[in-house]
Amino acid sequence: MRFTVKDILEMEVTLALGCTEPVAIALGAAAAATLLPEREFDSIEIWIDPNIYKNAMAVTIPGTGGLQGLDTAAALGAYGGDPKRDLEVLESVDEVIIAKAQQLLAAKKVKVNLREEVGLHVRTRIIAGTNSAESLIIDLHNNIVSLSLNGVQVTDSPLLASVKGKNGKRTLAELEEWLRELTLDEILELTNTLDEDDLNFLQIGVNHNLALAEYGLQHGSGLGIGKAIDRLIKQKLMVKDMSSSAKRLTSAAADARMGGVKLPAMSSAGSGNHGLTAILPIWAIKDFIDHDRQTVLRAIGLSHIVTAYVKAHTGRLSAVCGCSVAAGAGATAGITYLVGGDVHHMEGAIKNILEDLAGVICDGAKAGCAIKLNTAAGAAVQAALFSLHGVNVKDTDGIIGDSTRKTIQNMGELSHDGMVATDKTILKIMLEKQMTRENKQGK
Structure with a gap:
């Protein structure tokens, strides 16, 4: 198969x-x-x-x-x-x-x-x-x-x-079963098979997610994080670099999307916010390095594949923030690819970001997701750059395995088995808040 x-x-x-x-x-x-x-x-x-x-x-x-x-x-x-x-x-x-x-x-x-x-x-x-x-x-x-x-x-x-x-198409369950068996080398090889039609499709995704980011930057939708970063850079309280640029673009798009703007997002692995995280940090850093269109879009293609790979292990929905651990892993792999890293650098970058963000919980979709996307985007850049300079989390640390595949398998085990009670507790807290609000409103 x-x-x-x-x-x-x-x-x-x-x-x-x-x-x-x-x-x-x-x-x-x-x-x-x-x-x-x-x-x-x-x-x-x-x-x-x-x-x-x-x-x-x-x-x-x-x-x-x-x-x-x-x-x-x-x-x-x-x-x-x-x-x-x-x-x-x-x-x-x-x-x-x-x-x-x-x-x-x-x-x-x-x-x-x-x-x-x-x-x-x-x-x-x-x-x-x-x-x-x-x-x-x-x-x-x-x-x-x-x-x-x-x-x-x-x-x-x-x-x-x-x-x-x-029409004979295979199911997503079959795709995920196949994905779970891949190594990072095999995933990278898939990226090399992207043709011009695929790259054009990936560009469409960039265009849609950029439209959300531009709306968020202009209108300060949702929490207005992207627009706030703009102001902080202008006030010289933040520096415009790869990390802040990735945060700015990604969080602005989340601001717009979570704020209810009627613009579609190109989703990844079943989530629009995953799509924002998988695409926009890579697009944001392209102006800081030498690149061509094909390389940037191949990096985004790699990001989508890695995102799907992680989600095949962790599941579609769980107590773990998929934007952090799945799309974040995809983004850092794509960033590493874009700046010239090899498969070993990508493996190190993925381990770095999972060690950093594995504990980020999903407490429901809402405007505050823009903060988490802001964090994931910045962490994706940081993890890639650290790996390029030989800063890599060791296999002996926590849930980190001796390969990308083993690390993601451990992440999946944590998501499925380790955080079931966490998920129930999160929902319990949210339901109690909802009931309190309704009681105050006399519903």
Whole structure:
């Protein structure tokens, strides 16, 4: 079983409008709604796994003027989402749809259920008159595995993963199984097979993520970290160098995206913020070194592959911040490649950043993610430059292994087995905060 770099890009790198957790909820609702003859709904009920719940609680939904919430995402998707647009399902949402969704929410006709079982899971049931439609998404944010109308399974919808896969395409699970067996040398060899079409696709990703960064820098969206870095550099309180440039661009894009700007991000391994981290630090440092377009884009391609490689070990969603450990590892590998490092330097850079950031938790998607992307971007530059100068974490240290593969395997074990209780505690704290806010508001 062998995949190509084109398979990786096709399956792991795609446009996503808004945080992919509320987007998955909206997609599930939009898919179920397409089965119903009526477009006025009596009720919507969703069943969500803990990680989707955690990541969709507090993040702003794009193009809604600041609206948040799992119930909001479901209502918006049902009334106006276009499921054929996949992770850009909310592109079609407008003021009319927002108003309808808010009416349904005000009438308390959207119910959210939190499942105890872990693993990406979004089940949606919509009732409209005498009809009931259901959808089920599992494993991946856009992996619709089941649709039914009035209890009867729908088997021929083009939205279904089984129908999409009838052309013989292999699954992401198969890709991840293959990725987990690769060495860093083999990953680097894949980068050499990128052709001009692949490079053009990678450039499209750069353009989309740069548009988010430029918006964040201009408007100070979200927390306004990118714009604050701009001011600090102008005030000579920070120096414009590779690290600050990477932080500035990456955090500005996260500011815009987490602030609900209606611009898509080129995602990586199922996450828009991963995509920002995998791409923008590399693009930011290109002006500090001699380079050509192909080398920069190949470095970004390498970053996507390494990001997918780490996520194949750690899982799609967990208590570990994937922007730090997965996309951060991808970015530092790409930066090392861009500045002329070899595979040994890349291995050292990945070990450096994982020793640095392995303990960063994921406490849900929200404006504050821009701080973590800021840290990951700077750490990616630092880890690469340290490795180039022979500063490498030793294999005897903590979770660091004697190879990139072993280090990532250890990271996966930490993510799956070591932080289950951490994840539950994070969600418990977030739910308690939410309940306190609702009580104060008299809900």
